[in-house]
Structure formats: C-alpha cells, structure tokens
Amino acid sequence: MAYDYDKSIRPGKLPHIWCPGCGHGIVMKGLIRAMDTCELDRDNTAIVSGIGCASRLPGYLDACTLHTAHGRAAAFATGVKMAKPEMNVIVCGGDGDGTAIGGNHFIHACRRNIDMTYVIMNNYIYGMTGGQFSPCTPTGDKASTTPYGNPDPIFDISKLAIGAGATFVARTTAFHATQIDKLITEGIKHKGLAVIEVLDDCPTTYGRRNKFRSVVDMMKRLKDISVPVAAASKMTAEQLEGKTLTGILHQEDKPEYTAMYKEVIKRAGGAA
Amino acid sequence: MAKKVALLQGNEACAHGALYAGCSFFGGYPITPSTEVAEVLSGELPKIGGKFIQMEDEIGAMASVIGASLTGAKALTATSGPGVSLKQELIGYACIAETPCVIINVMRGGPSTGMPTGPGQSDVMQAMWGTHGDHAAIALVPASCQEIFSETVRAFNLAEKYRMPVQVLYDEIVGHMREPVEFPEPGELEVIDRTAPSVGPEAYKPYDTSFGDVPPLAAFGSGYKYHVTGLNKAEDGFPTTKADLVDAEERRQISKVKNPTALADIESNEEYLTEDAEVIIWAYGSTARSSRYAVNELRKEGIKAGLFRPITLWPFPEKRTAELAKQAKAIVVPEMNLGQMILEVERVAMGACKIAGVHRVDGEPINPGQIIAQVKEVL
Ligand SMILES: Cc1ncc(C[n+]2csc(CCOP(=O)(O)OP(=O)(O)O)c2C)c(N)n1
Ligand code: SF4
Numbered sequence: 001m002a003y004d005y006d007k008s009i010r011p012g013k014l015p016h017i018w019c020p021g022c023g024h025g026i027v028m029k030g031l032i033r034a035m036d037t038c039e040l041d042r043d044n045t046a047i048v049s050g051i052g053c054a055s056r057l058p059g060y061l062d063a064c065t066l067h068t069a070h071g072r073a074a075a076f077a078t079g080v081k082m083a084k085p086e087m088n089v090i091v092c093g094g095d096g097d098g099t100a101i102g103g104n105h106f107i108h109a110c111r112r113n114i115d116m117t118y119v120i121m122n123n124y125i126y127g128m129t130g131g132q133f134s135p136c137t138p139t140g141d142k143a144s145t146t147p148y149g150n151p152d153p154i155f156d157i158s159k160l161a162i163g164a165g166a167t168f169v170a171r172t173t174a175f176h177a178t179q180i181d182k183l184i185t186e187g188i189k190h191k192g193l194a195v196i197e198v199l200d201d202c203p204t205t206y207g208r209r210n211k212f213r214s215v216v217d218m219m220k221r222l223k224d225i226s227v228p229v230a231a232a233s234k235m236t237a238e239q240l241e242g243k244t245l246t247g248i249l250h251q252e253d254k255p256e257y258t259a260m261y262k263e264v265i266k267r268a269g270g271a272a
Numbered sequence: 273m274a275k276k277v278a279l280l281q282g283n284e285a286c287a288h289g290a291l292y293a294g295c296s297f298f299g300g301y302p303i304t305p306s307t308e309v310a311e312v313l314s315g316e317l318p319k320i321g322g323k324f325i326q327m328e329d330e331i332g333a334m335a336s337v338i339g340a341s342l343t344g345a346k347a348l349t350a351t352s353g354p355g356v357s358l359k360q361e362l363i364g365y366a367c368i369a370e371t372p373c374v375i376i377n378v379m380r381g382g383p384s385t386g387m388p389t390g391p392g393q394s395d396v397m398q399a400m401w402g403t404h405g406d407h408a409a410i411a412l413v414p415a416s417c418q419e420i421f422s423e424t425v426r427a428f429n430l431a432e433k434y435r436m437p438v439q440v441l442y443d444e445i446v447g448h449m450r451e452p453v454e455f456p457e458p459g460e461l462e463v464i465d466r467t468a469p470s471v472g473p474e475a476y477k478p479y480d481t482s483f484g485d486v487p488p489l490a491a492f493g494s495g496y497k498y499h500v501t502g503l504n505k506a507e508d509g510f511p512t513t514k515a516d517l518v519d520a521e522e523r524r525q526i527s528k529v530k531n532p533t534a535l536a537d538i539e540s541n542e543e544y545l546t547e548d549a550e551v552i553i554w555a556y557g558s559t560a561r562s563s564r565y566a567v568n569e570l571r572k573e574g575i576k577a578g579l580f581r582p583i584t585l586w587p588f589p590e591k592r593t594a595e596l597a598k599q600a601k602a603i604v605v606p607e608m609n610l611g612q613m614i615l616e617v618e619r620v621a622m623g624a625c626k627i628a629g630v631h632r633v634d635g636e637p638i639n640p641g642q643i644i645a646q647v648k649e650v651l
Pocket of ligand 2: 017018019021022023024053054123127128201202203204205
C-alpha cells in the first residue's frame with residue numbers, strides 16, 4: 001500500500017515551489033514519515049524554519065508552522081520551546097540559513113542542548129537567491145559569486161554541531177531516502193538537541209554550474225561519497241579520502257535545557 | 273492596607289511593571305544601560321513559573337520573544353541603541369506577522385557604541401522608522417520611575433490589543449534614577465490580554481478580518497494549527513502575491529493603529545499650563561522634567577510658557593501639536609539629540625508658529641537654563 005502523506009500535508013498547499021529534481025521534497029517526505037512513526041500530535045508540534053527554498057518546507061505540513069527570517073529559525077524555536085516545553089519542536093532549513101547568517105543561533109542551540117530536532121538540508125549552495133556560494137560550497141566549485149572557483153574552505157555541519165555540544169548528530173543524503181526518516185525518528189526521540197544533516201541537491205543553481213548533467217548524476221554522487229560509520233571504521237584514511245560519513249555520528253546523554261530550567265524554577269520557589 | 277512603595281530604579285520599575293502586566297517570558301542580551309531589567313526578571317520570572325533566557329545576541333533575543341509570544345506568552349526584551357539596531361529586522365517581522373511583544377529601549381547616545389553610560393534620546397526616529405517597509409509603530413516615552421512602571425503595563429496592553437510590537441523608550445537618566453514607586457494593587461491598572469479565537473480550529477484563520485482590523489490570535493499548542501510567515505500573507509496566514517490582498521493587508525496594518533478610535537485609545541499626553549501659553553515647550557522623557565522646571569521659572573518672569581509632554585510618541589500626536597502651533601507664538605523642542613522629533617513638530621505645525629530646538633549630545637542632560645534661554649531668544 002502506498003504511504004499516505006496526504007494526512008500530514010495541508011489541503012490545497014501543493015504543488016510546492018521546489019524545482020523538479022530538488023532534494024528538499026525527499027527530505028519533507030522523510031520528515032512526514034518520521035513524525036508519523038513517533039506519533040507526534042501535530043496540534044502540539046511546531047515546525048520552525050528560516051528563509052530559503054528549504055525553509056519553505058513547514059508551510060506544506062499540517063502543524064503549528066513558523067516561517068521566520070533568514071537564519072533565525074533556531075532562535076525563534078528556542079522561544080517556542082522555552083515558553084511551552086511540552087510542545088515538540090522541529091527546525092528545518094538550508095545550509096546557508098543555518099550555518100552562515102544563522103550560525104550563531106545554530107551553535108548556541110547545540111550548546112544549550114535544548115530539546116529540538118534540527119533537520120538541515122545541505123545542498124551546498126544558496127538556492128533561493130540563485131546560487132551564490134554558502135559556507136558549505138566545496139572549495140574550488142562554481143557559484144554565481146565564485147566565477148573563478150570558490151576560494152573558501154567549508155564548514156562540516158555535523159562536526160560543527162558535535163563541537164558546539166549537540167547531543168545527537170546524524171548525517172544522511174537525499175539518495176538514502178529511507179534512512180532520512182529513520183534518523184529523524186531517532187532525533188525526535190532523543191532528549192536534547194538533535195541535528196540531522198541531509199546532503200541533498202540543487203540541480204538548478206549548483207548542479208548546472210558544476211558540470212552535473214542531470215539530477216541522476218547528482219544523486220549518484222551522493223551515493224558514491226557516502227560511507228556508513230560502521231563501514232568507515234574498517235577503511236583506511238586513503239580509502240576515506242573525499243568520502244562523507246553517514247548514520248548516527250554522535251549520541252550522548254546530557255541534561256536538557258528546559259529540564260535544567262525547571263530546576264531553576266524549583267530553586268526560585270516557583271511552580272512550573 | 274497601605275500600598276507597597278519601594279525605592280526603585282527606572283529599570284527595576286520596568287521589570288515590575290512587566291510582571292504586573294502578566295509578562296511570563298523574557299529573552300535578552302546584556303547591554304548598558306538596560307541590563308537591570310534582565311537582572312530583575314532573571315530572579316522574578318522563575319518564581320512565578322515564567323521563563324528567562326539570555327540569548328546569544330539581540331537578534332536571537334527578539335526571535336525568542338516572538339516565538340514565545342506565539343505560544344500565548346506575554347513576552348519582553350530590553351536593550352539599548354546598538355541592540356535595537358540589531359533587532360530591527362525582527363521588529364518588522366513582529367509587525368507583519370502581527371505578534372504582540374514589548375521592546376524596552378533604554379536610550380544612550382550614538383551612533384554605534386557611542387557613550388554607553390551617557391543618556392540620549394537619539395533613537396526616537398529609529399523607533400518609528402528603524403525597520404524596513406511600511407508599518408505602524410507604537411512607542412511610549414515615560415519620564416519617571418512610576419511612569420515607567422505604568423507605561424510598561426500599557427505597552428503590554430497595547431501590544432496585546434493591537435497585535436504588534438510596542439516599544440518603550442526612556443533614557444539612561446530615568447533608567448538609573450531611583451524614585452519611590454507605588455505598586456498598584458491587582459486590578460488597579462487595566463491589564464489586557466489578546467483576544468482568543470471565538471471559532472474552532474477548523475474555521476480559524478490567523479488574519480481573519482471579519483473580526484475587525486485586529487483578528488484574534490490563537491496560541492500554538494492550544495489545538496489551533498496555523499501558519500505564520502514574514503511574507504505578505506492572506507487571511508489564512510499563507511503567503512500571497514495577489515496585488516489586492518497585499519495592498520489591503522499593508523494598509524490594514526497601519527490603519528489598525530491610525531484609525532481615529534485607535535488613535536484616541538493609544539495617544540497619551542500631559543499638558544502643563546498650556547491653556548493660555550504663548551510659548552510651548554514640547555518635550556518628552558527626562559527632558560520634560562527640565563522643561564517643567566523651565567515653565568515655572570518663565571511664568572515667574574511673566575512669560576506665558578506651557579509644557580506639552582507626549583507620553584505616546586508614536587503615533588505622533590499630530591492633532592494636538594497642530595492646535596498648539598496655532599495657539600502659540602513659538603514651540604521650543606528640547607531633546608537629547610541633534611533634532612529628531614522637532615522635524616515632526618515642524619511638519620504638523622505647517623509654519624503656524626516659530627519653532628526652535630534645544631539640542632545636546634554630550635552625555636549631559638538638558639538643563640532648564642538652556643531651555644529658558646532658547647525661549648527668550650525665540651519670543
Ligand atoms: C537578512 C536576509 N539576508 C539575505 C536574504 C536573501 N536570502 C534568501 S534565501 C537565501 C539563501 C538560502 O540558502 P539556503 O539556506 O542554503 O537554502 P536553499 O535556498 O539552498 O534551500 C538568502 C541569502 C534574506 N532573505 N534575508
Ligand atoms: S533552486 Fe535549488 S534548492 Fe531551490 S527549489 Fe530549485 S533545486 Fe531546490
């Protein structure tokens with residue numbers, strides 16, 4: 001039986017704005033499946049995003065959805081979660097939104113370990129504005145603002161999240177569609193800040209400039225560069241050159257922020 | 273029972289005013305001379321089960337406040353000039369998404385870091401025009417610690433009633449000055465909560481104008497699922513680019529504040545000896561205190577001076593200022609900046625009387641002597 005996505009999608013809001021072949025739709029379907037698996041009460045779930053193609057995702061889903069300003073999703077979401085800790089909070093957006101303009105909010109959300117699930121769609125580019133380079137555009141690649149090749153080094157988003165204190169960090173790709181919902185499910189179940197980085201594709205503004213002839217080529221690349229963490233432990237540094245680890249990269253138990261604040265309320269003599 | 277009276281700093285009075293108004297969330301970032309608001313609330317909010325969070329910067333603070341407000345909380349942030357500059361994009365977000373919240377701006381000089389510990393009144397135009405795009409603004413300018421308390425309460429009321437950000441501006445002098453503040457009894461000052469939807473989740477639209485210019489706002493997590501965006505939106509909250517809808521939405525967001533009924537509700541001024549005045553001193557905030565003193569001195573010398581003190585600075589008190597311009601020979605506008613509100617006074621006076629400013633940006637307050645000298649010169 002075909003999976004019923006319709007019950008999670010807002011009536012009348014499709015078609016979406018994404019280009020044919022854009023990876024963001026694959027991520028949205030994964031998120032829907034994960035929310036279903038976790039039986040999230042959508043009345044009590046906030047989905048918060050910034051600005052960009054990826055950040056258009058919440059509008060299509062039937063929940064409390066908050067499409068904020070460029071880069072600020074994590075900070076808006078922190079306000080929602082702090083004010084109403086009983087809500088499930090999911091953040092989503094692009095690599096540019098989350099790690100350039102929103103980098104500060106991103107690392108501090110990780111540091112606080114506030115119970116939210118951050119799904120970051122890394123398509124290596126600023127898609128919405130027409131393909132300028134992002135902090136995740138590989139060095140040497142072409143973007144509309146790097147006509148001679150990108151001189152900038154990149155952020156490894158997952159490493160950044162781990163370094164900043166996120167207690168659940170996982171990575172997969174738009175090629176590994178079924179792994180997306182599995183990892184998001186784990187992330188939602190995790191108490192604390194969970195980051196799920198999904199490498200996806202922007203054929204329109206990145207693929208075109210970087211000699212990918214088709215979306216299939218871009219998907220093939222996502223498949224080729226991925227190495228599951230378990231397999232990687234048996235590989236040499238040479239074999240791992242140019243590869244990206246996928247799966248759960250980091251998981252630990254640490255006090256969660258709203259739980260810590262409950263203690264503050266107790267110490268102040270207040271009733272939560 | 274005698275009322276509770278405490279010797280409070282302006283910033284402390286602000287924090288207590290917020291609590292009186294039902295504030296349950298504060299998101300901030302430290303900056304002189306506003307930090308005491310955060311310090312007091314970090315202690316007081318958890319006592320009532322409220323939330324305090326120190327964010328990573330002022331943008332994050334403003335974002336957290338809007339997020340909290342959407343869950344139904346009355347939310348506050350407090351900052352000063354540089355922090356307000358950072359918040360501007362999201363103040364506009366609160367305008368277009370019609371989210372109630374209160375922003376305290378304890379003004380210092382500027383631009384940039386300026387003089388962090390010196391008073392200033394140079395953010396008064398920023399309060400209206402700081403964020404991009406057409407929008408309405410409400411800004412209140414209390415002049416004493418007691419008034420900071422009550423105007424903070426009123427700021428929350430107006431934010432909730434008109435579904436928008438409301439700013440309270442006072443300068444470092446009032447922010448750090450200590451005065452006896454009487455705590456009003458519960459119920460003594462009006463406390464307004466946003467209108468909750470009267471329809472069920474199925475029929476609810478977050479910007480449904482059939483309920484008037486200020487549609488009811490449901491709280492996230494209360495059974496209502498809806499969409500909020502900073503894009504121009506239709507009544508259902510989803511983005512639209514339809515010209516007629518965008519135009520109507522943009523205009524409504526201004527007219528909800530600028531229609532005559534709303535203006536009468538929002539405007540608040542104090543007048544002192546203006547009835548027969550030939551010269552009006554038009555002053556706000558701490559500068560109005562020196563101005564009042566100047567009026568008394570001038571009266572002693574037989575000069576018919578009066579004080580007009582806006583307590584609501586934005587929307588600008590156009591009608592009364594225009595009337596006073598017709599009545600008086602001159603209006604003198606003292607302000608701790610190089611001429612901001614005087615531009616508005618000139619605009620609405622339309623040449624009906626002489627207008628002169630008294631300006632100071634050296635970190636020292638404007639003293640009555642300077643005002644008196646300018647009055648004598650202009651008459
Ligand atoms: C303050 C601000 N600066 C810049 C922009 C312009 N802008 C909109 S989306 C975007 C980039 C989006 O890229 P990303 O987050 O990677 O998402 P994608 O579109 O690739 O999915 C930029 C720069 C903006 N909307 N707001
Ligand atoms: S521009 Fe790129 S990121 Fe945006 S919808 Fe198209 S393919 Fe997706």
